Amino acid sequence: MITISLCMIVKNEEQLLARCLNSVKHLVDEIIIIDTGSTDKTKDIAYSFTDKVYDFKWTNNFADARNFAFSKATKDYQFWLDADDIFVEKDQVLFLELKETLSLETDMVLMKYNYSVDENNNPLFSFYRERLVKRENNYKWNDPVHEYIEYGGNYLVSEIAVTHKRVSSSSDRNLKIYKEMVERGDYFSPRSLFYYARELRDHEMYAEAENYFTKFLETQKGSSDDFVYACLEIGKILKKQGKLDDALKALFYSFTFDNPRAETCCEIAGIFQSKGDFKKAIYWYKFILGLEFPQNDIATTTTECWNFIPHIELAVCYDKISDIEQAIFHNEEAGKFKINHKSVLHNRQYFASVMEEKKTFLFKWN
Incomplete structure (x- = not known):
């Protein structure tokens, strides 16, 4: 041994x-x-x-x-x-x-x-x-x-x-070290550019974060996983700034580095959803459900983006286009992953009231 x-x-x-x-x-x-x-x-x-x-x-x-x-x-x-x-x-x-x-x-x-x-x-x-x-x-x-x-x-x-299992994580220690490196004119490896950008993002310094994520991408040196993550973070930053079309471009750019990831597709779907384009949002959320969850893969994963989030958001989107049966189906599918989640329970109660109103309406007209 x-x-x-x-x-x-x-x-x-x-x-x-x-x-x-x-x-x-x-x-x-x-x-x-x-x-x-x-x-x-x-x-x-x-x-x-x-x-x-x-x-x-x-x-x-x-x-x-x-x-x-x-x-x-x-x-x-x-x-x-x-x-x-x-x-x-x-x-x-x-x-x-x-x-x-x-x-x-x-x-x-x-x-x-x-x-x-x-x-x-x-x-x-x-x-x-x-x-x-x-x-x-x-x-x-x-x-x-x-x-x-x-x-x-x-x-x-x-x-x-x-x-x-961190108790708290409010330290600016890492950011200070990076800032000192910048002031000294130290060399930043591609990995350092990537992680400095993450520190800037965590401290809500979004313009600088976007700049350093972009610098990292321009090096063309790093793992495909990090390139995808950088595109994802740039997309999120641009979305926060209300630049939705630019955000979509950044997110779609990630596809040039690797196969589509659920995390990126959730952001794409969410942008279309925020625009009220529910059919496109539905397309991308359903696209995620056709993806195979990484097995024995060293890619970064946010688990709920591969299952719970697309189902719960599909419930919302289908409700918006008045397809109550599909909305109920996807809400129940979401519940398989988070059985007592407040959104699942709220939606279940809401859809029950909608179905009751529908039955009452049909009864009156028959």
Whole structure:
């Protein structure tokens, strides 16, 4: 069986660190905690799980800190988590199965990252990250923010998921680092352009965000998934500004990078819906339902865009064109994915009243 070093970097995570480590401590053979300047009880909590706790002077560079953490590892594989990540029970079982069966011929394992989940830990927004890497390959982290390891060698795509469970996320730390890079005139890799644009978007700096997403697209360097995402975000920004035709152009441009994704098609349908063009909206929502949900694919996915959203919006659109039977059908289909969702329950009550009025009207005229 392979051995695994968990390598983490932390700062002021006293509320989260124990939860994370309790979900993973029985899965790994070594726990390494790198503290970058905590002023709370983070280090005390870390010491209750491991004696391998090290201080690292913060350099405004996450890659530096993660590379330092990796340098302390001694086991076959290096594994990383953040303090706001956990393994839910089913993924703990899958992780142990992987550990028992993984061949040392494997250089890297990509795992799903459920970045947003519902109250039952069902994924709402997911993508894949490089999680487990062979130590002897000496992989290095790159980029100061949203750091990454270059894919390479013999890698495995696993359905094991790390679940993100952040308590709050209002920090402007990453944005400040990027702003300092701009002021210094630092080189921005295509990936840095992409993630800087995301930070700008998250802080509602939409004009700048659109600019940097566009700069990223112009590099023509990156994954098709990131190109699709950039087009999607530009489309959303333009939609917020009321530039609906320009938004549609940006969204359709994503089709040049990969097959249509449900996330993009939901935005396209929504624009036609907002224009009152319900027949076109219906076309695109139904188009989504014909798409195959990605299996063993490392694309970013917002799960509800592939099922719940098209059905619930089709219920609305069919009601708008007075096709009550189709509206009821799609509302009930939406309910299969979110049984107690307030929109499903409201629509069910509304459609029942409409059908009752229809029966009363027919009775009077017969």
